[in-house]
Amino acid sequence: MNTDHLKRELQSDLSASFPKRGFPYQKVAALVLYWTEDDFQPPCKDEAREVKDLFSTGLGYDTVVFPIPSTNSRNALEKAVVDFKYAYDLGSNLMIVYYSGHGDPDDKRGKAVWAAKAVGEPTIDWFEVQPHLENASADVLFIFDCCHASQAAKNRRKGSLELLAASSAGGQTPCPGKYSFTRYLVDELQKALVEKNGLQVDELHARINRRVMHTTRVTPVHFTLRPDPAPSILLRPHSRSPSTASPLGALTITVSVLEPPSRHSIQKLGDWIKRTAPNSISGIKVDRVVDLSGSLRDFLLDDGKAGISGRFIDSLGPKDKGLLLTDLNKLSQNIVDARISETIQVAGSAITTSSPEPNTAADGSTPLGSSIFQKFEMTAQKLFQNVWNATSKHPTFQRGDLKTLQQNEVAQQAGLTTTIGLSLLARDEEQVPDPEPKFIPCEDFIHKRLLGDNDRFSLATKNDQLVIVEIVRYLQGEDGSPPQSMKAQFPKTSSFLSRPKPEYFQILRCIGYTQDKSEGWYGLAFSIPEGSSTHSTLEGQFGQSPRVPLEIRYRLAYRIALSLYGLHSVGWIHKGIRSENILFFHKSKNNDKTSALDQPWLFGFEYARETGQSSSQQPEFRMNRLLYLPPSRWGTPSAKFGPEHDIYSLGVLLLEIGFWVNAEKLPGASMKHIRKAEDAQAQFIKSAGKDLSHIMGTRFAGAVSTCLKGHVGERQLDFRKDIIDILEGLALSE
Known part of the structure; x- marks a missing residue:
């Protein structure tokens, strides 16, 4: 069943009811600067490109990358800055300038000078280029990962200019690598995008500070350079419409309904959302309207919808066919029961006294309604499982046409593509993707306690997130290596576990695998349910x-x-x-x-x-x-x-x-x-x-x-x- 028209109607209704507000910038652009040739190992360009990916892909900002040449450096950089300003300097915009490289420690004037190498040329008097941006109408954010970075701090007359610097005017900063300022910057921004859809620069500075206190002890600094007090600059995804999130966060909700989507049911849903939404909601975006049971019915009963000639259900044996028809009938009966239950509950609520009935649940719902909803969910889930079971063993899809089915629109709407992908991996028809599965160095995990020889599970933190690591020990060869069979299978197992799976699999998402060669074990790392702190x-x-x-x-x-x-x-x-x-x-x-x-x-x-x-x-x-x-x-x-x-x-x-x-x-x-x-x-x-x-x-x-x-x-x-x-x-x- 095609539900695109229902999605458009609901989105139009909700968009008209929620104003677009919250994010202060019409456009955000970033200029990423590093030297084409420097003396760092690894070079600054590696981390700079991570910053570029974060700005462009993670945050949806217009991003310009400019490697500073070793010859005619000053003129080339100044032209790049002027061009960047010309393209994005509007009062409703935010411009970000990121630099990674050397900061000159010998400048006696206390002004910002950049250098490609620790000793010798080329160098650039950044303090002579920076005024182009100090006079901009747009808000400006400087992010400088270099020694003596805070020398760039200068007041401006209009707009907001902030400087997030890796070190103070007399300070050194770590080279590119595990403990660099940029490494922490990228980690904390990515984490904030997951946790709260973004954060303000002053909070980003505080997060980075907490990280460096335990490692480098080099304190980053943050300056707000403007004549009047104002909130710190907000970094938040711009590719997302302002109507999809409140100023400080976003929430994704799946609404399950006990009847196939229709114009009438969608209108009722829209009215309910508008009537009960709190004032803090700045906008709602409808991603999709899915009729799972309807799509499964289409897949089974409509000619050609399953990618084979005729109706899919007619191509099945009598056992499978009878089972699926029974499931469809049960689903229809559950929908009827739900409608009857809804009528009973509404009628009951009109005559309820201050004392609830003994069989009323704490949330006000009756056991009848709860039981029917649970039965509906289980029946729909069972129908899906039986449709997939019939599909996976069907002769047509045993011959390698399962990949074709993955592109089938009705199969996608019915939710079959997740199980298709897992099955293709098992059949070796889908290669282990690159860069998945992700290998994570064991040093990246901080275990809650020392691992014992018999421990099989360990709670640990990775980037301040609590995970659980399943320990798999192996007999080491003469050279300390694991058995070849395990070495070959572990990435594939990790790939399988990291892929989306139906909820009823009861398998947590694997974020990658690790190995401790000295102790002789592999580890599978899993995200754990939110709010959990212990396991048994x-x-x-x-x-x-x-x-x-x-x-x-x-x-x-x-x-x-x-x-x-x-x-x-x-x-x-x-x-x-x-x-x-x-x-x-x-x-x-x-x-x-x-x-x-x-x-x-x-x-x-x-x-x-x-x-x-x-x-x-x-x-x-x-x-x-x-x-x-x-x-x-x-x-x-x-x-x-x-x-x-x-x-x-x-x-x-x-x-x-x-x-x-x-x-x-x-x-x-x-x-x-x-x-x-x-x-x-x-x-x-x-x-x-x-x-x-x-x-x-x-x-x-x-x-x-x-x-x-x-x-x-x-x-x-x-x-x-x-x-x-x-x-x-x-x-x-x-």
Whole structure:
């Protein structure tokens, strides 16, 4: 369904209601200066180009780069400055001049002189060029990364002129590199763009100061050079329309609705936004209107929309076809139920007294409305998963036409392109992108505590952002190098983990990988949920939270199983489904740990790989890991690791959740009961059929038995029907 006209109507309605205000400049331009030849290693031009990219791409400013030549330097620079001023000198504009190079330490007049090298020519009397900009009508910001940089500070008569200098008039500044002023400048500006959509220069100065206090001890300086007091210059993206953000920030919101988008529903949404928006909102930009269920219907039911001849649903087998038609009918029924629920809630609110009904939630919504909304979300999610499952195994797309489908407009609107990209990477039809995956030197991480030999996860900071690093140790070769297989696979795994994924994968975004060669480990670094400060594992929670409500355990089991289902659906296997690899994140050490137990995150990717890739035959003799494996994978494996082995491991994990103990404490898991590999499997199946039913119910126990008996095999359809659907029903039954 094409929704462009609905987007335009909503945007027009909202744009007329919100004035464009907040950012003070009509245009911002930057002039980036460095010497064509200098004596720094690395040269200043490397960092200067990073500044150029930040200004032009990150902030959307007009950016002019001028390498200062070694001959006729003064005249060439003066011409570049005059041309820059001529192009951008208007009272409504901001002009930025950035310089990286030497500042002359021997100038007795206390005036700014620039030099290409520490000793000798060429030099430029910048103090004679600067007046061109001091008399400008536009606001001016000087950013100088050189020694004695603050010598450029001079008052002006009109407009705002600010100087952000790497050092005072008598100070030295670090050379280009890890601790340079420009390095901190770029890092802090990029961070501010993510955190608050920009910042003022005085705040930028304070941030850089905090960084250098712990490293170089060379204090940057900031001057506001104007006759009257005024707020510091604001640096904020200019490529974004003023109507998209308030003066100090921006917020992206996704609004989910319980009916397909229509002119009527869009008008109601616009009226609601205009009626309830606070005064601090300066503008709203509508990125897109998406009809996910409608697009999936189009993909299935319209001729040629799926990139094949005829209707996609008619090209499927009877099982898949029946399943998808059932999902479509359920989705339609949920929409009807939601409309009925909305009527009930509105009618109820008209007669509500000051005392709420016993079944009313704290936020005023009724359990009926909450339950219907949850069912709608799960049904829509299930439809998407089943459409993708049918698409990924379809003969047309097995032959390599999946790349073509990635460009299909209806597939894009239905949200299929994310899973297509992940599947292409698994099939080796899409190369690992450059520069992704990102390698991050281990020195860039500041770990919260010293790493022990057995630590597998470590909270650390990178550029003042809290991340978690998954540690993967390896046996070093004679030259200290890792195994070749790991060296080849790790970048690909990192690339997979760094790509966008559907939420139900329950996998955090990987920001890159690292390596500590001296200690012999690789690390995968992940962003963590906002506001989190601590983490725990499911294995640890068995002891820390001995009493966990049944409904939380049902949701926990469902989300872990669905995460594994998602991985398998794009052609990846995990090979490490264990309670030690399920993590939770908490806001503080003292808060209730059980509150996060239905929000698990999947880790343990040291052996994760594509389904078709060769499997390691490395013997495994650690009992705490063998218990999660079927008999064919004990000791020296007799079978290649496949999806069915992941599902067996899931069965053991579900047993743990049911009995709320780790695998080694499960009934029958002790060594006295296990004489051979088959004994563990038999004991677990026995426990699932007898004791687990009493604790978790027969449906949960039946799903566990299916995993352990290996009845699912490699078929995603069976995984969905025999395990996921059962756990989903339990998760919704509270």
